[in-house]
Amino acid sequence: MFKPKLFVLLPSMRKEQLSGDIMSGLLVGIVALPLAIAFGIASGVSPEKGLITAVIGGLLVSLLGGSRVQIGGPTGAFIVIVYGIVQQYGLNGLMMATMMAGVILMIMGLAQFGSLIKFIPYPVIIGFTSGIAVIIFSSQVNDFLGLGITELPADFIPKWSAYLSHLGNIDPQTLGCGIAALGIIIVWPKFSRKIPGSVIAIVATTVAVQLMGIETPTIESRFGSIPSTIPAPTVPAFDLGTIRELIMPATTIAILAAIEALLSAVVADGMIGGRHKSNMELMAMGIANIASPLFGGIPVTGAIARTATNVKNGGRTPVAGIVHALTLLAIMLLFGEWAKYIPMATLSAILITVAWNMSEHHVFRRLLRGPGSDVAVLVTTFGLTVIFDLTIAIEIGLLLSVLIFMQRMSAIANVEVITRELKDSEDEEDDSSTIGTRILPEGVEIYEINGPFFFGAASKFKDSMHIVEKPPKVRILRMRNVPVIDATGLNTLRELVTDSQKQGIQLLFSGVHQEPFKAMDNYGIVDEVGRENIFIDIDNALQKARALTSP
Secondary structure: OOOOHHHHHHHHOOHHHHHHHHHHHHHHHHHHHHHHHHHHHHOOOOHHHHHHHHHHHHHHHHHHOOOOOOOEEOOHHHHHHHHHHHHHHHHHHHHHHHHHHHHHHHHHHHOOOHHHHHHOOHHHHHHHHHHHHHHHHHHHHHHHHOOOOOOOOOOHHHHHHHHHHOHHHOOHHHHHHHHHHHHHHHHHHHOOOOOOHHHHHHHHHHHHHHHHOOOOOEHHHHHOOOOOOOOOOOOOOOOHHHHHHHHHHHHHHHHHHHHHHHHHHHHHHHHHOOOOOHHHHHHHHHHHHHHHHHHOOOOOEEOHHHHHHHHHOOOOOOHHHHHHHHHHHHHHHHHHHHHHHOEHHHHHHHHHHHHHHHOOHHHHHHHOOOOHHHHHHHHHHHHHHHHOOHHHHHHHHHHHHHHHHHHHHHHHOEEEEEOOOOOOOOOOOOOOOOHHHOOOOOOEEEEEEEOOEOHHHHHHHHHHOOOOOOOOOEEEEEEEEOOOEOHHHHHHHHHHHHHHHHHOOEEEEEOOOHHHHHHHHHHOHHHHHOHHHEEOOHHHHHHHHHHHHOO
16 A cells, blocks of 8 residues: 555566656656746745755655656645745744645555545635635736835735736836746747747746846846755754644645645546555655755645646656656756746746636636535635635635535435324335334324434434424334434434433334444443334334333
8 A cells, every 4th residue: 555656667667668758757857947946936935945846846756656657846736825834934934834744644644544635525626726826826916017016915905905006117128028928838839839838938038138138037136046956954943832833834735735646646547547546645745745845845746737748748657757856956956057047027927827727717617607505615715715814715615515515414314203193195105114004003203314313413303303292102213214323413312312211201213224223332322222122123113112002
């Protein structure tokens, strides 16, 4: 289960495939270069930290992951949460949160939570993904238009207020550079898909700015030179108070990393006809997120776009991901100093394109035509992500989904009260176990629970207890349609047992399945009621009721 995919595939690797993986890794490394720099800057850290993340994280994900073709590195999903952590806790806090997220991911892998990630509701995923896209776009307006705002507010509404108040400061040269880069990114794929438009845009606009002497902010003017070395590992200064404050942000990073990595692995499986090991993938993501900040990196996860590029260029084993990381390392060491000339407007154009691709606008519009409850989850998660905070958005989105699930399950579960006056009129005629075919003795009251008996159905059960006002001599609880029961349901049954004993009512159970019976036995209900009062079917229960009510 926890054997990396690389070591599974090593014995069967062929030279022909190895050459294809190397070529794909080289191309993906080139594709990842501008994205790594852009994600680092947008996250509120220096550009080399994005490169370090792609090198360290990408190498470890491919070495230890559970997918054949996964490409690891920084992604747009982390920009919002990383930026917020850096602003509030600084780089040391970001290192702590990322390493804590790595530990959480490893625990998730060891606990075999990999297959559970897919149960996160789709409206929640699309809601916060689209919200992140809006925030990424909003964060790039200043550099794209050349507004020159030095102290840009972090929150969405104040940020746009600042933009509107500075619209008169648009720099035509910066805007022209951004529009040119955006145009190249959009148009270039019509000519070639081997080399991405973002790389061509960087080369073209950087050369143009330098040759034409265009005055526009560059990486050098904003951050200085990019280091051409990987720094020695350093351990952050941990303190208990900050750890407590960072638990929720770290959990958010871990959940985002798990969701994006496993979604990427599933997409890749569909492209190559393979099957990834989800728990091994979580373990690899955990290790990568512990190691990345030691060298100054930011959070790591699986990158869907770069993984798809890897597959399309012939990558079929983790060797491609390893080569991708080594390619980035070589570029950083040999040509890193040239990256300082890249215009900030060009990086903004790249991130605006990333935001558009992330927005899932077509899926968002389609979900708006779905059930009202799902629309509520989608819009709430989206709105909270944009206006407030990603952590709050995920919490509230998941909470709303749980409440809606409870409501839906409660609608499925129902409780019927059956007496001589209340027959099973809705039972099918060919159901030989219906009450309508039997004569109920005087003084016998029957309850039938249909569906899972959990916390959502317990209140319905209690309400139904008051339908028949005259206390019976015998109360039969029919559970033939109860597949499962939870702690709330068990507690409700215990209350029923206690109330029945106080009122002198004999309580009988009918049609209890194996799982509910085991739960009732462990909870002590079986002993309180008496095993002799629990019957396999309604006929035996009615026979006992007749004996108890006969004069």
